[in-house]
Amino acid sequence: MNNIVPRPVDRLLAPLSVFFAHKLAGAALLLGAAGLALLWAASPFGDSYRGMLHAHATVSLGGFVLEKTVHHWINDGLMAFFFFVVGLELKREMLAGELSSLRQAALPVACAVGGMVVPAGIYVAVNAGLPTMAGWGVPMATDIAFALGVVALLGKRVSPAVKLLLTAIAVADDLGAILVIAVFYTSGLSLLALLVGCALALVSVGMNRLGVRSHLAYFLVGAAVWLCFLASGVHATLAAVVMAFTIPARTRLDSRGMVDALGQLVHDYGQKALPPGHGLLEPFEQDVLHEIEHVVEKGTAPLQRLEHALMPLVTFVVLPMFAFANAGVTIAGSATEVLGSPIVLGIGLGLVVGKPLGISLAAWLAVKAGLRLPAGVTPRDVFGIGMLAGIGFTMALFIGELAFAEPALIDAAKVGTLVASPIAGLLGYWLLRRGNADRNLSPPGSALPTRPVADPLQ
Numbered sequence: 001m002n003n004i005v006p007r008p009v010d011r012l013l014a015p016l017s018v019f020f021a022h023k024l025a026g027a028a029l030l031l032g033a034a035g036l037a038l039l040w041a042a043s044p045f046g047d048s049y050r051g052m053l054h055a056h057a058t059v060s061l062g063g064f065v066l067e068k069t070v071h072h073w074i075n076d077g078l079m080a081f082f083f084f085v086v087g088l089e090l091k092r093e094m095l096a097g098e099l100s101s102l103r104q105a106a107l108p109v110a111c112a113v114g115g116m117v118v119p120a121g122i123y124v125a126v127n128a129g130l131p132t133m134a135g136w137g138v139p140m141a142t143d144i145a146f147a148l149g150v151v152a153l154l155g156k157r158v159s160p161a162v163k164l165l166l167t168a169i170a171v172a173d174d175l176g177a178i179l180v181i182a183v184f185y186t187s188g189l190s191l192l193a194l195l196v197g198c199a200l201a202l203v204s205v206g207m208n209r210l211g212v213r214s215h216l217a218y219f220l221v222g223a224a225v226w227l228c229f230l231a232s233g234v235h236a237t238l239a240a241v242v243m244a245f246t247i248p249a250r251t252r253l254d255s256r257g258m259v260d261a262l263g264q265l266v267h268d269y270g271q272k273a274l275p276p277g278h279g280l281l282e283p284f285e286q287d288v289l290h291e292i293e294h295v296v297e298k299g300t301a302p303l304q305r306l307e308h309a310l311m312p313l314v315t316f317v318v319l320p321m322f323a324f325a326n327a328g329v330t331i332a333g334s335a336t337e338v339l340g341s342p343i344v345l346g347i348g349l350g351l352v353v354g355k356p357l358g359i360s361l362a363a364w365l366a367v368k369a370g371l372r373l374p375a376g377v378t379p380r381d382v383f384g385i386g387m388l389a390g391i392g393f394t395m396a397l398f399i400g401e402l403a404f405a406e407p408a409l410i411d412a413a414k415v416g417t418l419v420a421s422p423i424a425g426l427l428g429y430w431l432l433r434r435g436n437a438d439r440n441l442s443p444p445g446s447a448l449p450t451r452p453v454a455d456p457l458q
Helices: 008-021 025-042 046-053 070-096 102-126 131-140 144-157 160-184 191-210 215-232 237-244 255-271 283-299 302-326 335-339 342-368 379-388 393-403 407-435
Strands: 056-061 064-069
Touching (some): 025 393, 064 070, 070 215, 070 393, 102 131, 131 342, 144 393, 144 407, 160 393, 215 237, 342 379
């Protein structure tokens, strides 16, 4: 590392590098984009904000033409990358994470179910008999990025077991939200297009079984599946989740084999007469580097490589653009009228009251049924986790767009989400900070459970 030549541009990029390396950078960008949208939409220039989002953009290839508004391109197109990463995370957790065995998954899944059913029930109770009933799915969602961001602010005040349980509940919650979108927010179903999309997804499964590991191949098939789902009436982003589960999760070379191969290559490289300076590499050096790349490719699963490669794109581009396109609200009427509307009340009570109540109740019932809370997690911690799960934001805004057709109702759903989420976050932070203030916590990572990795699917 001491032989690296510094570049003039490194000094210019250093502040950006520090910012993007921070664990809260993504949440900060998300909040900034949402704040900008709120200010712009409420300003005298609000019409330009709405006009920009409703401008049409067209993609054509020969006789094929696909025309959508900028808003739809973001929600149906860019958000496919977000749902693809969510699908990769779900598969990873099911294969080698907190959801990899029935015993490990039982408590988080039970908590996630409780944290979805109770908020939905509260929303239904508030909106019973009203045409706004369709929004029951909005308070069911948890924003995992913001929830874990709040936990990151707590640092060592929260035990690693609390972070693991929150992560597992949020991942299970994401799966539940995806199922809700697929089953309840699908309209005008075209069976032919859906069957073609599913057939193409099976082609991707076949590629997996045959050992195809090319990212480009899966992208091309995935794009075709996305188009079929788009035409079918099933929300197109669900195609990304389906495709994520077809991505190979096996390595071609085990860890020991990779270490041996890399060690041999580095050893042989070091035995040769290496040219001085920072000029072009000799042909033999280029060959060795290509061999190292091949070994690394064989020793890592495509699932993990894709998740690692796409996470910065999703965190720093896709989600901020989604927040900017969806957080802008046009408020008609007084603040009292808006905050007192059934949609806002239903979502607000669902997130702030329903989430912690549902998760805590489900955890209590699970313990009564014979399950155990993770070591280092108290019932008070569970209630704090439930409160953090009330941060809806990304998925809640997304479901709100699907639930309603009228702009005024969509805006009311946004208000409910944008008001309730920070309240839930602040209360969750306070509960976990106060509950762990006097606890002698072990250093991060010391309480992480060790477990064998499940045999992954192809």
